[in-house]
Amino acid sequence: MVSRNPIMTTPEEQFTVGESDFAFFGSCPYRIEGGALLFCRGGSAVATIDQYRGEVRADTMLLLLPGSVFLLADRSADFRVTYCAFSLDLFSEAAFRLDPAFFAALREQPIVRLHPRLVEGASIWFQMAGYTYRDRDNMFRNTIIRNRLQNVLLEAFDKMQRFGSRRQAVSETTTRQTELFHRFVSLVHENCAHEREVTFYADRLCISTRYLSTIVRSIAHTTAKEFIDRSVILEIKMLLQSTDLSVQEIAYRLHFPDQSYLGRFFKKHTGESPTEYRNTKK
Known part of the structure; x- marks a missing residue:
């Protein structure tokens, strides 16, 4: 049976949240049309996002930006990922006014093993996104998930800026x-x-x-x-x-x-x- 692309969105369904073994991506490269946040819950794999290659295991976060090419290889039988995928329009709205240099930096390192103190926060974020996804009668559903996506991007931007401020000034x-x-x-x-x-x-x-x-x-x-x-x-x-x-x-x-x-x-x-x-x- 052919597996379904878990992070595909539609004009009617601007975002999707769930959990998957990502068997659909078995060793085949795919271009990401919208984007997605992935949070590894267990198992292991090797991911390539454009030209960046990294190991994925529990508590690893991946950001798939629109237009990136994603390849997943060496996926273990117990590999599981919680994901939140979003359309290009939704991402563009959430990313509006963010510094382009921020996204350039993210393209260089889109796979990050979270510090233990950040894991709980990531889990809570995905739980809240899942709650919004299931609340289909909420008339502000897309607006809420857009704001939550913007929040997580701002959190990432904050951590990068604070880390960068501790480095020595470059020429x-x-x-x-x-x-x-x-x-x-x-x-x-x-x-x-x-x-x-x-x-x-x-x-x-x-x-x-x-x-x-x-x-x-x-x-x-x-x-x-x-x-x-x-x-x-x-x-x-x-x-x-x-x-x-x-x-x-x-x-x-x-x-x-x-x-x-x-x-x-x-x-x-x-x-x-x-x-x-x-x-x-x-």
């Missing part, structure tokens, strides 16, 4: 490089489906390709080209697993010259052809 140059890196990540996220050359991103940032490569290597410990290519591979994997598009159609959608070019690119980075990958993940 203006480092701050500038970090800002450029955040902008680079956002540009790759938006454009990697059709732009794979470092020069495109350097031009958009109004810096040289050499300077961009220096920034990416110092912060992400990889080259700018490798960072872009990994994002493209995630896009291809997602399309192979979540759509019925042929390899040729995927090549056209991602602006590859032809199917063969995409096949060589994919095998170079994964060790298998697109067809082999699709067949092994069925």
Whole structure:
């Protein structure tokens, strides 16, 4: 039996709360349309959110921002997650006026093991969200969950700001490089489906390709080209697993010259052809 995507929302149902083993996400990448907060209750797994990879076990919190690519692997039989998923519109309303740099930082580290003193608070938040979800006759239901989502984002922002205030001041140059890196990540996220050359991103940032490569290597410990290519591979994997598009159609959608070019690119980075990958993940 095909499992159901537990964090899918609809225009009629703007948010959903529940508990799941997340079997639906078994080793296949999916692009998140809206967003979700996940709180691991038990078991273990390895999660990849865009290019961030981390272990998930009890008391781990995950934030899936709109548009992120989510992959769950090595899920144990007793893996359980409490979740609150929300539509893009609901998230946009909750996130209104929050500092864009905050979300850039969250994209860099969307998987966090909670400190013991924060676990109780997280549990209470999900209990309250669940109560609101079940109270279907409440005329302010969507407004309440939007406010609760905004509250948890503000709590996270507060903890990041307070932690950051205890760190030593960084130099203006480092701050500038970090800002450029955040902008680079956002540009790759938006454009990697059709732009794979470092020069495109350097031009958009109004810096040289050499300077961009220096920034990416110092912060992400990889080259700018490798960072872009990994994002493209995630896009291809997602399309192979979540759509019925042929390899040729995927090549056209991602602006590859032809199917063969995409096949060589994919095998170079994964060790298998697109067809082999699709067949092994069925």
